[in-house]
Amino acid sequence: MNTLIHDSIFEAARRTPDAAALAYGARRCSYADLAGLVASVALLLREQGLAPGTRVAVYMEKRIENVAAMFGAAAAGCVFVPVNPLLKPEQVAYILADCNVRLLATTADRLASLAPALAACPDLETVLLAEADAQGAPGTALRTLAWNAVTACAAGAFDPTAARRIDADMAAILYTSGSTGAPKGVVLSHRNLVAGAASVASYLDLRASDRILSVLPLSFDYGLSQLTTAFLRGASVVLMNYLFPKDIVAMVASERITVLAAVPPLWNALARLEWPAGCSLRFITNSGGAMPPVTVEALRGRLPSTQIFLMYxxxxxxxxxxxxxxxxxxxxxxxxxxxxxxxxxxxxxxxxxxxxxxxxxxxxxxxxxxxxxxxxxxxxxxxxxxxxxxxxxxxxxxxxxxxxxxxxxxxxxxxxxxxxSDEMIKVSGYRISPTEIESVVQATGLVLEAAAFGVDDGQLGQAIALVAQVPDPDAFDPAALLAECRRRLPAYMVPAPDLVKLQGDGLPRNPNGKIDRKLLRQTLYTEAQATP
Structure with a gap:
């Protein structure tokens, strides 16, 4: 019986060692290979003296080392913290400091960009790089390990009982935007993750023969679920860092994908594309917001043999x-x-x-x-x-x-x-705190005050509007403000250029003294209706 989240990998390796577990580009990884990598990561973390419950962050694009680091941390008795690869260095440093991360698994180029911000992470001691012979970043005193330190560990020496854990113990912390601005870490137990995988695999009727295309961030619970459900059933996952929706269609065809999960904005784009006849998709799933009925109908027309599961x-x-x-x-x-x-x-x-x-x-x-x-x-x-x-x-x-x-x-x-009931903005499946955007905008020093809020958008679910108070609206260049936003925020948190409004007076307040975003939203809508 699988009680810990990494158990399913070792069980699949025992049951079907040669079955495909992961694919990334030209690389292929069987369940026996993946179990070996997970065991080696766990051994390395124990050699570093990481006690059970220690937080281990993983900050890299989707790749085999990413998956091995997360589940290896769990196997070592640690808690893995997947960090969205789209986040900027200051946001990553906040997460590392907030949950007292001791070891960070990342890549050499990401470490170089992070280095100036890591001074704010006093608990961080060690960096594990995904490249075999990578070097540490100049200017940091952190212990740096290359991936060959993982492969040097003999997986056969791994003892899963060395760090005694039960299903009620912490397994992961997933960070999501909070209503007060600072991201909040949702703590998940092994029981949470195992029960979730079992539930989803059950109603989707996921099979060992399925091939799942992973296009969502692994820091997103929906994206992480694709791994946990696949490993539970012994299915195969193809990892993809896509550039354009058409790349996804091509990958579905070339890899004979049977399962695809996405959020509404991506489905909106995919529904407009031509799909090859006889598409291999057995079913598709949607979460992270409601899929528009017109998109549902378009997908049913383009994928007549594919089942559609809508989820919340x-x-x-x-x-x-x-x-x-x-x-x-x-x-x-x-x-x-x-x-x-x-x-x-x-x-x-x-x-x-x-x-x-x-x-x-x-x-x-x-x-x-x-x-x-x-x-x-x-x-x-x-x-x-x-x-x-x-x-x-x-x-x-x-x-x-x-x-x-x-x-x-x-x-x-x-x-x-x-x-x-709250003021959270939902863009492309991401829940975004308006105050997180506002604090970054005001930190630029270009504005006196700012308010962000969401407005309905047929493609994104919501788009981000920004109203900013500036000393002289006529002399202010909004392009400069947006450039600073792009430098400091991931793309999905940057306000829409046509929804940036400048004004010289202060922003309206509600009776509690808070910015009245509801009134600002109504004003923006009224002005838009009056504009020819």
Whole structure:
């Protein structure tokens, strides 16, 4: 029985050692090869004196070393922290410092760009580079190991019981934007990850014969899930760092891909492309936002033999609902029912359950509920609260995730998304804090004050609008501000050029003294309607 997240790799290697586990470019890695790499990474980390529970960050593009580092850290009893490769050095340094990372696995070029920011990471001691003979970055006093230090470790010497861990222990921390600006680390246990993989593999009917194309970041719970579900069933994953949507179509054909997961903006683009006749895709999945009905219909037309699974999830509970392909026509706009081994409730503000078709907050309970936010009891207490409707005789409360999302349930139990109660912006599947953007914009020194908010966008889900107060709007060059944003922020967090508005007076406030983003959004919409 697999109880720890890395167990599935070793079990697949025992069962089908020669089966394909990973592909990256021309490189191929069997389950026996992958198990050996994971064991060698675990041995190396133990040799470095990393105690169980120590955080190990992985900051690199998708490649075989990335996967080996994450699962090797878990096998060593450590906690892996996948970092989005799109993040800028200051953002990466914040994550490393926030969860006290001791060892960072990265590449030589990324280390060189990170070096100036690593002074803010006092707990970081060691860097493991993905290249065989790479050297350390000048100007850092960190111990630097090349990948040949991993391959030098004899995998056969690995003892999985040396670091005694159970399924309730931490396995990973995934960072996602927080409503107050600073990213928050969602702590996941081995039980969370294993239960999530089992649930998803079950309702998708994932098979050992499946070939999964990994196009989503592995720092994204949806992207990480493709690895955990594949390894559970002994399926194969093709790692891809794509440039254009057409590259994905070509890769599906050349690698005979049967499973593809993406977020709505990417599906919008893929739905406009020509797909080869007799496409190998058995099913596709969507999460990270609602897929527009027109995109669903376009994909059904282009991929007539491919099943479409629409899903809803949040990092704090990984996945909550799915809509079976058979219900697409009958229930347009539905986010489906609860996934196996989870209960999804619709709750009033007083904690009582809503009636049919009555809007309420989505509350998720079950084995997938995360352990909370790293080192943040206040925000943890806001989002992780006792599950409603529990028996009064139970002295210890069961914690559930209160999502902040408003939904309704119809008479047959199918859920429909209504809206969010917070101010988070969702672009291309990424949840983005407006205050995180605002703090970066104001740090440029070019503006006096700034407010960011999301506006509906047919391709991205939402686009980022920015209203900034500047001393002289007529003399200010918005291109200079956007250039600074591109230098300091990943592309998905940069405001849309046509949605940047400059003004000389202060920004409006609500009664609590906070920036009134709702009013700014309404003003922007009104002005857009009045513009010929």
């Amino acid at each position: 999830g949040l990092t704090e509970a990984f996945r909550s609902t799915y809509l079976p392909p058979s219900e697409l026509e009958r229930r347009p706009g539905s986010m489906g029912k609860a996934i196996p081994n989870a209960e999804v409730l619709v709750v009033r503000p007083d904690g009582s359950l809503c009636d049919d078709d009555e809007p309420g907050e989505l509350v998720h309970r079950g084995a997938l509920v995360a352990m909370g936010y790293w080192n943040d009891p206040e925000r943890t207490a806001q989002r992780f609260r006792p599950a409603p409707g529990r028996e009064a005789g139970l002295p210890l409360p069961e914690l559930a995730v209160w999502s902040g999302d408003t939904v309704r349930r119809d008479s047959e139990g199918y859920l429909y998304f209504i809206g969010r």
